[in-house]
Amino acid sequence: MKKENVAKRIQALQKKLKELNLGAAMIYDRENLIYFAGIDDLEGGALAVPAEGEPELFCLWMEGGYVRQTCGIEKVTGYVFPQKNQSMMMAEWLKAQNWKAPRIGFTRYFISLKDYLCLRDAAPDMEVCDLATVCYQLRSIKDESEIEKMRLAGKALAAGMQAAIDCVKPGMMEVEVLAEAEYAMTKLGSQGSSFRMQVLTHSRQMHKHPYASRAILEDNAPVVIHLGASCEGYVAKMCRTVFLGKPDPESVRIYETLKAAQKVAVAALRPGVTCGEIYDKTTEYVATQGFEKYWVMNHIGYGVGIRQSEFYPIIAKDSQTVLEENMVVDLLLPSIYVPKVGGPRITDTILMKKEGVEYLTQYPTETVFKA
Incomplete structure (x- = not known):
């Protein structure tokens, strides 16, 4: 330093x-x-x-x-x-x-x-x-040295996500999948996660703050994979959802809705916009898909830096906090909480630039199905 x-x-x-x-x-x-x-x-x-x-x-x-x-x-x-x-x-x-x-x-x-x-x-x-x-x-405003460390953490995350998706299958314990992801991230230089990471079978995805356990992954259902990596004290996080077997089409539709909602949020992410504006535009899209009453969270993102969730800025309902250049946020972790079919999630760590954004977590968002 x-x-x-x-x-x-x-x-x-x-x-x-x-x-x-x-x-x-x-x-x-x-x-x-x-x-x-x-x-x-x-x-x-x-x-x-x-x-x-x-x-x-x-x-x-x-x-x-x-x-x-x-x-x-x-x-x-x-x-x-x-x-x-x-x-x-x-x-x-x-x-x-x-x-x-x-x-x-x-x-x-x-x-x-x-x-x-x-x-x-x-x-x-x-x-x-x-x-x-x-x-x-x-x-909340990052300098180039901080951003570079978060980029490195993001590269490790991509390797961890790939390792998790490659190995995940019904009958595995959640922690077994996480072990493969952690090993891959460590080999790329990650110095650990700043939160208890998640590999979640469907029956545990409606919990607020679950983490990978000895639970067995169910077939014909979504698996949430939420990982974090760090470099010299700075972190990045990313979440994807993988579908095993023949999942309920409504679960898949929820994930597709969340992916599209994330794009809406990111498109609105720019200096001078308030956090409340980002939340409102995202919520409006979710409502068009018929999920408004199941969209129960009042926040859809946080600042990211030394913590995986820093409490400024918070992308939240009615927030008047104005976003600024070189802030880094995550978007969009909450799920759509429909009983028995809800639970899929997605999030990325994103740098806000003067013109446009940079994904510090670069990994495909295409929906993954594993037979």
Whole structure:
């Protein structure tokens, strides 16, 4: 990671801190350490970013030399465990600022009770603010280095999808198919998925967040294959549906409808359009196919970057968020939830350019039937 890239990200964060009248951001989570420190393999690390002045990164002393060479932060301080840990180091940093009633920001999803208690002990009069949305907003516009990593993840995904489709057949366990896909993706350089991947037999496709299990794939039915890959902390994801044997024609029609709906959504995807407009156009198409009452989701895509689903932007009903150039989103994972025949899904990771879009996941969308 180039230090100038990290410096720009820190400056953007500091600008937000000043706007929110916050003294500092306290960053403990891997996602935001990747983004704001420029290092993707740091464990036991934490980053203190003051609204004014130099940020400081804390890590295990044994890794100090490596972290200084690798990350984009100039001031790196090591600690010796178990005498110290990242929670204690961040608390000591805060106490040393000698601020009266400091206003501190951190992300609500990723701070532990231990982290919070140490900060509270160091500054009992502190006020806290959630920076989750701020961080997602800052991360939503990708630079070329981020995009290239996601392209590489997309190439690994294509190999994984091909391996899964080549091997899938009735009687296999879901996890057996996933194992073939993961092996193929790893051989192409994927460093793992950021979510629990899905190979789903038909009876499990109506669940909201299922993942590959020991369930046996049914014949004469759709199989959902939803995969993720990563490169140096950046991810891509893709979903396709394969039909085994002689499936119910209505299940096939649902998948064909979803494929067409995805094309409608992608055609509307451009800078200056609101997320709500994308959702409305897609929903209007689904309604023309007679599935409106089975289209139960209020969102059809998320930002993609360090997470597989980042919460800015969200392609959602009534959202006024305006899409911008170099945002990356996924479209269009929700299914059409018709009892007994619903469940097929499709999604791709897509980069929004000034003129047009680029699929970072490039794999055919033709409906696949396997006898």
